[in-house]
Each structure stands twice: as C-alpha cells, then as structure tokens.
Amino acid sequence: MSDFESTRQYLQRYAPSVFATEPYEKMSDKYRFIPTIDVVEKLLENGFIPAKASENRVRTKGKTGFAKHAIRFRHSNMLPQVGEHVPEIILVNSHDGSSAFQISAGIYRLVCKNGLTVGSDHMSVRTRHSGDIGDVIDGVFQVVEEFPEVVRSFHEWQGITLTTDQQLAFARAARSLRWESDEGHNYPIHEGRLLQPRRPEDSKKDLWSTFNVVQENIIKGGMLARGSDGRSRRARPVKSVNEDQRLNKALWILAAELAKQL
Secondary structure, three states: OOHHHHHHHHHHHHOHHHHOOOOOOOOOOOOOOOOHHHHHHHHHHOOOEEEEEEEOOOOOOOOOOOOOEEEEEEOOOOOOOEOOEEEEEEEEEOOOOOOOEEEEEEEEEOOOOEEEEOOOHHHEEEEOOOOOHHHHHHHHHHHHOOHHHHHHHHHHHHOOEOOHHHHHHHHHHHHHHHOOOEOOOEOOOOHHHHOOOOOHHHOOOEHHHHHHHHHHHHHHOOOEEEOOOOOEEEOOOOOOHHHHHHHHHHHHHHHHHHHHHO
C-alpha cells in the first residue's frame, strides 16, 4: 500500500467529511466549495504529512459527511523538531457553513502524545469559502514563516519560574475556560488537580511546564471532578474540534499574558 493510499484510508476513518464532493445542500450560491481533500493533496505535494485527524459528531439530519474537521500536518524539513516538541500545521474546515478554512500553528509533545494549538492572531489564518485553494495554501506558508516565534516563546517560558501562588492562579484562570462555577465560586474540579503532572519530568515550576501540565489535564480529562449531583466522577476528555481549538488557543493566550507580566 502506498503512503498516499494509507493516508486516505486514515482520513476516511477519522474524518470522512474531508472527502465531501459537494457542500451541504442548504449552503447559499455565494458559498464557494473547496474540497478539503484537494487541499490535503496539495500539502502532500509540498511535503506536509497528516499526523492526526478528527471531526465533530453530527447532530443535524442531513449533515453527515459535511461536518467540521481538523487535520494536523507535519513537515520533516520545514518544521524543525525542538527536543520532544514537534511543530505542526493545523487545518480546520467544514462543508456545512460552520467554519471557514482555518490554518493555525501547533505543537505536538511526543512524551505525552498531546497536541497544542498556538493562540496568536498572526499564527492563525482564516480563508472564507469565497476564494480558491491557492489562498488556503498561501495561508499555510504564512503560518510556517511565523514558527520561529513559537520557538522563541517556548524557550522564554522555560526560563520563567513560577511561585506556587502563580501556578494556582494560572490553573484557576485556565479552569474557568472549560468549567462553569456553581453559585459563582464552586467549580466541579479543584485547581490543584490541574497542576498534578502525569510524569515526574513535568514537575518543574517554569511557565512552559505549568502550561503543558494544565493544558494536558484540561484536554485529556481523567481527573476526579464533582458532578451536578454531587458525586465524584472522572472529567471527560475534550473531543469536539470546536472545543479543542477554542480551549487550546485560549490557554496559549493566558500563558502569553502571564509571561508579559513576569
């Protein structure tokens, strides 16, 4: 089996909407359909390999096959690995009008098999469904050019040591991005749980390590949380493309703002 055929089989399994051949039937005449698979093929020609794909569950009858989907790409030459961190390009799209083409910078952490999304305006490009495939590809290379700043942030945050109070404050702010409080102050999960590392090497108190630990716990879930009925249960992982991107970008911005203050 060729690499291209195995890539198609993988995408067909985890993000079948990538292969839509027409838009959702209720889209207006102004909507210009750009098949995601055409973009994938163009990126493959330029050395970008899909590393992970997912798509939202469909709740509206008739929208199956047009859902919002996300693909993370890597390039062995263009996106240099920094230790255990691999830069990625994240492509988000839909064929039901719920999303424009979105291209963002991302980082994949090998040790925990967890992907981050950079929440910076100039590291994210949106292309409406009114242009052509060339606009999408240009957006990819525009984001690629900004990767040196991602690396700079990575090294800067590693050099910022946080106090315990600062770590807890970051975790509290991060917690509110995903969970709502009960009566204005009681959250289903204590902020201290978000700071619990899953590996001994993540016990450092620098901003980069703290950010990674909190991000992984929020996205992957698994910590004990209090349900609406008062019972303890494990927090669910984030599986929605929308929530994954929203939370990742918001957490990055939160860490970047903290770095500016220190």
